[in-house]
Amino acid sequence: MRRCHGINKNLYEAKCPKCPAVKEIGKELKKEGLPVLNYDLDTIDGLAEASFYSILSTPSIIIEDEEEKEVMSWRGVVPTLEEVKQHLSVGR
Numbered sequence: 066m067r068r069c070h071g072i073n074k075n076l077y078e079a080k081c082p083k084c085p086a087v088k089e090i091g092k093e094l095k096k097e098g099l100p101v102l103n104y105d106l107d108t109i110d111g112l113a114e115a116s117f118y119s120i121l122s123t124p125s126i127i128i129e130d131e132e133e134k135e136v137m138s139w140r141g142v143v144p145t146l147e148e149v150k151q152h153l154s155v156g157r
């Protein structure tokens with residue numbers, strides 16, 4: 066498994082019943098000083114990001130490395146906070 070000093074991207078939409086859990090993961094990661102970008106698929110910016118990653122279901126989490134290459138993703142499912150942290154470098 067490749068670890069990264071990258072960024073966590075959360076993609077969600079208002080009508081998604083699983084999406085609040087992804088938002089909560091993002092909040093916890095931010096508390097730990099990790100970079101998190103949130104994209105609401107009900108906005109143009111969110112749709113553009115979803116299109117770039119070919120997101121077809123929400124919620125989705127994308128983890129990128131420093132070079133903006135996708136390292137890991139969860140699409141249509143909610144991982145645990147620990148699963149996400151396994152793919153991020155917590156000790157910078």
